[in-house]
Amino acid sequence: AQKVTQAQTEISVVEKEDVTLDCVYETRDTTYYLFWYKQPPSGELVFLIRRNSFDEQNEISGRYSWNFQKSTSSFNFTITASQVVDSAVYFCALSEANFGNEKLTFGTGTRLTIIP
């Protein structure tokens, strides 16, 4: 069975600080996909990134960066120079590569508050 753990329930940082959100996953598959979603106060989940298990290259998108390490089963998310608009709940999710059964397993989320 697959599992995603986000041990940080809530994080608060002052604006412009960097912050890292941790994600640890468990799966028995060798091929799988990892995702990060943002849930602002409005409630709708916003897709941020998708990464397959064969691509361990770190990715940067503006102030966002992701560190994928298969050796530690982690897919951490860093926001650089945080802004108030980054305040949201962030979810990490895992999907095993099983055609016809592409379900997402979500972590419990990390609530990030950026203090102005």
Next chain:
Amino acid sequence: DGGITQSPKYLFRKEGQNVTLSCEQNLNHDAMYWYRQDPGQGLRLIYYSQIVNDFQKGDIAEGYSVSREKKESFPLTVTSAQKNPTAFYLCASSILSGGSGNKEQFFGPGTRLTVL
């Protein structure tokens, strides 16, 4: 604009009543999903459908029912058999991978159901 719409945004139900939550997408996605979100928890899959007139139970299907008569529509009925229905319900859709890797899901704005 392409996207996913859910209605109503807020729904109140008396105990013993069935209610139906609407989900419509104009993204031409084959797959659609229903998730339930409780405070402080991640999303849990209720039902999903990958093709018209076919759907599968997710992890917490008891007390819920769905239909998929049209590609763009995937309504969820919360029946009186659901013992604790108060929650935030999110609908999502995605294209099917066709073997090219699990694709990201796109989410609607959600329906907040409260049982009185």
